[in-house]
Amino acid sequence: MPNLRSDLVFAMPFSNVLHLPFADKVKATRLAGLRQMTIQPQEVLKLVAEGLSIADMKSIAADGGIEIGRLDPLCPWVPDWRPTNFGADYARAHDISPKVFFDLCDELGCRYMSLNATFPASRYTNEQITGFYAEICRQAAEHGVTCDLECIPMWGVVSLEQGWKILKASGAKNGGFVFDCTHFTRSNPSLETLRQIPGNLSTASSSATAMSRCGRASRWNWNVSSGCGRGRVTSRSPPSSTRSMREAGSCRSGRKCSPPAWRPSRRRRLPTCRAGRCFSTRP
Incomplete structure (x- = not known):
């Protein structure tokens, strides 16, 4: 069993175990020494249609000592959310209404959600997106859910600055x-913007390959962190990209959460944690 920090919550991203049956997802999460797992809403619905109830999922997870902490992602939160750079199969799979999404959050006990702006960047103004975001956050609040926006350059919210x-x-x-x-x-980032953002507003961190300033790929050994037990932990990732979040060093529980000792690596392989077991979600 890996020796991971007890003051952080390490989670297994859904994409790492997407190919596994549900019970094996839980087993892989447990063997990696992680406390939580994330799951896609469409996968939950698929499992239910195949005969595995949500109550069964929670029971299997609980038996393994695992919590299903995040539902990831919700895409239809703007009137025209469909992407133009993905095919019809993608849109069909992610066509899950906010009502169904939040009902799943309630049933699973998820307190965190990921929000993807899958529409093209030219489709809506910032003012319009702000209004849509405020409304989906209002709906999430009714279910006790934190609504985390993921800024993805190929879609509608292209940068952390935006x-x-x-x-x-x-x-x-x-x-x-x-x-x-x-x-x-990949979003032509501004570290100054990053310094302005309170670290406690980043409730989950994820990394795979990041490009250095010289354009060469860099890979790091690190873990995903999403909480410190009593509140949400400041987001942590390699020091070159989240120095301000590391310096903030606090979570909403009022505790001080010091960063792990990040170790850069140039090895050409998937990034792994210091235990050599778990790795982050996005390629």
């Missing part, structure tokens, strides 16, 4: 970010 403007303007108290090093480094 996402920060939207979050501030929305006034949402339950808003936040999924911070992904890959998406951040």
Whole structure:
């Protein structure tokens, strides 16, 4: 069993175990020494249609000592959410209404959600997106869910800078970010913007390959962290990209959460944690 920090919550991203039956997802999460797992809403519906109830899923997870902490992602939160750079199969799979999504959050006990802006960047103005985001955060709050926006350059919210403007303007108290090093480094990032964002607003961190300033791929050994037990932990990732979040060093519980000792690696393989077991979600 890996020796992971007890003051952080490490989660297994759904994409790492997407190919496994549900019981094996839980087993893989447990063997990796992680406490939580994430899951897609469409996969939950598929499993239910195949005869595995949500109560059964929760029971299997609980038997393995695992919590299903995040439902990832919700896409239909704007009137025209469909992407133009993915095919019909993608849109069909992700066509899950907010009502169904939040009902699943309630049944699974998920307190966190990921929000993907899958529409093209030219489809809506920032003001319009802010209004849509404020409304979906309002709906999420009714279910006790934190609504984390993931800024992805190929879609409608292209950068953390744009996402920060939207979050501030929305006034949402339950808003936040999924911070992904890959998406951040691909968005022509501003470290100054990153320094302005309170670290506690990033409730989950994810990384795979990030591009250095010289254009060469860099890979890090690290883990996904989503909480410290009593509140949400400051987002942590390699020091070159989230120095301000590391310096913030606090979570909403009021505790001080110090960062892990990040170790850069140039090895050409999937990034792994220090235990050599778990790795992050997005390629």
